[in-house]
Amino acid sequence: MKLHEGLLEQAQHLVRREPRRPRQVSLRRAISTAYYALFHLLVSEAILNWKRAQDRDDLARMFEHTNMRTACAHKRDELNAEFKRIQETAPPTHDLTVKRHLHLVAETFVEMHQWRENADYDYSTTWVRSDVAALVATVEAAFKAWKSIRKEDAAQAFLFTLFQKKRR
């Protein structure tokens, strides 16, 4: 099993671990683990494009969380603007379907980046099962969305942007 698949499975387990009274530690780790599942899904997909297989593990360590979050926010906003230009009644095209899936992946990453920070460091939040279950379900949906579009040009181009750093 790949790391990102195992992490998602672990997040799903943690959110259901205590059926009656979920512990804060389980809910917090579920959020953090779900975030890292998505993070590692995207990183592992991106490094597949590097021709020299022996360098891929080192390349994976070069991805930075904040840069990825920024790239995802940018893609999300770009797609939002495009969706607004398209009529709601327009028939769905393959291109549009791909973009909607990509939007879900990018949007989910931005959200999970925030909630992972909160889950790992913010003592003031009390988490509840329905909230965390919704987050884990969203990451599950993002995984499915990515699986359906991973070979598309738009998805591959998006992977490349995750590596980019904002230049002054």
Add this chain to the structure above:
Amino acid sequence: MPVVPSWIVNQRQIAAAVQKAAKALAPDVVRIRYKMAPDAIGEDAIFFRVLLSDRATREDKLFETTQRIKHKILDIVNPREKYGLEAYFTYRSVSEQAELKEAAWE
């Protein structure tokens, strides 16, 4: 000259839009509370706290329900385009809040 962020100036419009969104999403959404604060990377953000009916938190429909609610709120409030605010959503059910009784969700 320092520029005041538009969300500070437009607090009433934001409040009205949030109320409109809550009405549009009833009965699944019982109420919406929110706060403005910097997010994890220091960007101005609005954090929505969405109280859901117990029925709306059915686990088999949770993803679809929360996505629908989130996008409706984003459509009506439009925090990013109108006020430059990143937007984040947390949810809890009426039963969960009845147990926790957190003031921020009342």
